[in-house]
Amino acid sequence: MEEQKGVLIHVMLAKFKDGTPPDLIDQLIKGFANLVNLTEPMKSFRWGTDLSIENLDQGFTHVFESTFESAEGLTGYIAHPAHVEYANLILPNLEKFVVIDYKPTIVRI
């Protein structure tokens, strides 16, 4: 197994509350993406809506995935005022969410 050096992936699964206006969802996604510009440790961002056909998604509607160069970077991001402000914008619109961070290991067999 080979661990990718210096990369930490921050995964958030979220379900927006029913009735959240699509325009607001778009705006919140752009706000999330803009944290790449506002917080130095956040290096990239990608997202998508659930396309699962296995019915194992537990109602989550969106995935947000951002990358950081280190655990220290992620810690700095979490405490960053721009992140705190953004969290206060998105969280009231979510019915539920889960966040997990991991250092990716690529396995070659």
Next chain:
Amino acid sequence: MEEQKGVLIHVMLAKFKDGTPPDLIDQLIKGFANLVNLTEPMKSFRWGTDLSIENLDQGFTHVFESTFESAEGLTGYIAHPAHVEYANLILPNLEKFVVIDYKPTIVRI
């Protein structure tokens, strides 16, 4: 926004049952990785354990992320005997899991 063409990401968050032997967990992770060799549509695999410090992980302990070239590829993978066999090996060892698939969109602002 820019959607990455022809890439579908399959994200699984899992919590192994308490007491699952670490050797068995290692073996199951290698088995997951080996699906890259056994199923043509699965193109890559990476995984990691939860390092989150925000206490928003809802007890999930592992992330498994695999990529597929298309939705059709993912459908083929799900039905593939090697995947079905593997699912029957790992699922009895999981306390809970969630699976979500998405086409990643990179946002540049």
